Amino acid sequence: MIIDQDILIAARDLIKECTRQGEMITTAESCTGGLITGALTAVDGSSSVVDCGFVTYSNEAKHTLVGVGEDLLADHGAVSHPVAKAMCEGALQRAPNATIAVSVTGIAGPGGGSDLKPVGLVHFGCAGKGRPTRVYHEVFAGDRHAVRKSTILHAFAMIHEMLNA
Helix, strand or coil: CCCCHHHHHHHHHHHHHHHHHCCCEEEEECCCCCHHHHHHHCCCCHHHCEEEEEECCCHHHHHHHHCCCHHHHHHHCCCCHHHHHHHHHHHHHHCCCCCEEEEEEECCCCCCCCCCCCCCEEEEEEEECCEEEEEEEEECCCCHHHHHHHHHHHHHHHHHHHHCC
């Protein structure tokens, strides 16, 4: 199996809830490289819920694909609250049918961390049409796989929170 069973179960649950509420998702992913969208689209019936996904691994992609301001990237760095917020809001604006967008930007490791931005730091954003944007961050323990897995599950939880707010 390509996708961990617990991620697949969480994806099925989210697809079911979005279907029930008539919501469509878009993603703006950096450190997960499209894995959130991949997990969702592994579920039967996901085409009624998943609009599109933006893999914005580079700063140029963040700017070009989802409209993150170059000033935000220069002032705060790609791994930051302002960039996560801009990513999800930009994805929501650019996705043709989405009603909810989630973004993730972080340092999955094993390299790339610093004292201020350690390996495992991930910033999340979640925007919804007619809803306030939510942004937060977590620092996950473990190797690259563990950080990315935790990021996917937290992104799903963030969407659930928005659906049930």
